[in-house]
Amino acid sequence: MDFDLTDEQRMIADTVTDVMRDADDGGAWQSLVSSGLLGMTYAEDVGGAGLGVLTLTPALTAMGHGKDSPPVIGAAVLPGFLSGRCEMADFDVDGAVEGTNPVAAALPENTGALSAENGTLNGTADMVLGGAAAKTLLFCLEGANGPSCGAVDLTADGVTVTPLPLLDGQIAADITFDNVPVSLSQAGADLPNWMSDVAAVCLCATALGAAQAMRELTRDYLTTRKQFGRPIGSFQVLQHAMVDVFHETEHFESLVLAAASACDGDDAKHRQRMVSALKRFCGTRMRAAAASCIQMHGGIGTTEEYALDRLTKRILIADMLFGTADTHAARLGKLVAEAARNEEKGIPA
Numbered sequence: 001m002d003f004d005l006t007d008e009q010r011m012i013a014d015t016v017t018d019v020m021r022d023a024d025d026g027g028a029w030q031s032l033v034s035s036g037l038l039g040m041t042y043a044e045d046v047g048g049a050g051l052g053v054l055t056l057t058p059a060l061t062a063m064g065h066g067k068d069s070p071p072v073i074g075a076a077v078l079p080g081f082l083s084g085r086c087e088m089a090d091f092d093v094d095g096a097v098e099g100t101n102p103v104a105a106a107l108p109e110n111t112g113a114l115s116a117e118n119g120t121l122n123g124t125a126d127m128v129l130g131g132a133a134a135k136t137l138l139f140c141l142e143g144a145n146g147p148s149c150g151a152v153d154l155t156a157d158g159v160t161v162t163p164l165p166l167l168d169g170q171i172a173a174d175i176t177f178d179n180v181p182v183s184l185s186q187a188g189a190d191l192p193n194w195m196s197d198v199a200a201v202c203l204c205a206t207a208l209g210a211a212q213a214m215r216e217l218t219r220d221y222l223t224t225r226k227q228f229g230r231p232i233g234s235f236q237v238l239q240h241a242m243v244d245v246f247h248e249t250e251h252f253e254s255l256v257l258a259a260a261s262a263c264d265g266d267d268a269k270h271r272q273r274m275v276s277a278l279k280r281f282c283g284t285r286m287r288a289a290a291a292s293c294i295q296m297h298g299g300i301g302t303t304e305e306y307a308l309d310r311l312t313k314r315i316l317i318a319d320m321l322f323g324t325a326d327t328h329a330a331r332l333g334k335l336v337a338e339a340a341r342n343e344e345k346g347i348p349a
Helices: 007-022 028-034 053-065 072-083 093-098 191-224 236-264 268-302 307-320 325-345
Strands: 103-106 113-117 120-128 136-143 146-153 159-165 171-181 184-186
Touching: 007 028, 007 053, 028 072, 053 072, 053 191, 053 236, 072 093, 072 103, 072 136, 072 191, 103 120, 113 136, 120 136, 136 191, 146 191, 191 236, 191 268, 191 307, 236 268, 268 307, 268 325
Parallel strands: 103 136
Antiparallel strands: 113 120, 120 171, 136 146, 146 184, 159 171
């Protein structure tokens, strides 16, 4: 596939870069709201931009470079995709696009302890990205009659929101429901898996931005930090380590773009293979690359105040959420084995 950015992708990414750079400390989210970027993935007929996953990816990568970690994926990207693929009763979509109705999305990974029977919602949605500041929760459930979706008011009686700080600075939430009225809509059979794969790709896109920033930070450090009268970047062992970081980051970028493209396509098996390959790489090779950057920095690389800390944590969050490296390795193994059996039987891929 062609990995060159289109004019639209470059324009959106540049806009996000400018917004993140010009925002005051902690003010990135409000800057994104003011810029109208919350509607990126909502349909055009409701005031959004209707972006696909691949078109959105450079913007998320640009966010990964920033010093703040605004809850864009949980509070804007995923709700936009979910609302466009399933009818949502009682959902103020205009307010969500404009930022006056903060929303979050809970996917099957979050809703395993939820049940919706007889028009009431009970149980807990765990670790919902963007859930701490949301007033409305869009959710996707796996049920006996197939997947279903709905929207629920988080200010209603019977709802308890418990903020949950994450490593990278985002504030997620555990949200508990006690007999809260809800209206459900049936969803497509593949929607839960598609949403989970999209969430994984989006997190990896921000991790890619963090990896690129981490790479540049380390390269600059090696050219300025001196030991024994010369820059430490002149030592061959560190040059080799830096080359490995560059190689892994470039490989990671290719996988992010390939998985994003697959999410926009109609081949579910191909999408699952690409996303699992991406997640496996993130949880193994990119974690190792981040550790190498810390090691090349020495003591300063282990301090929380240094930028390398937050960049590394973005990679860790991308690895941990929506399936670990081991989980996706198992899925990838099953898909490869299935494809091999079908090929042996002469069944077309």
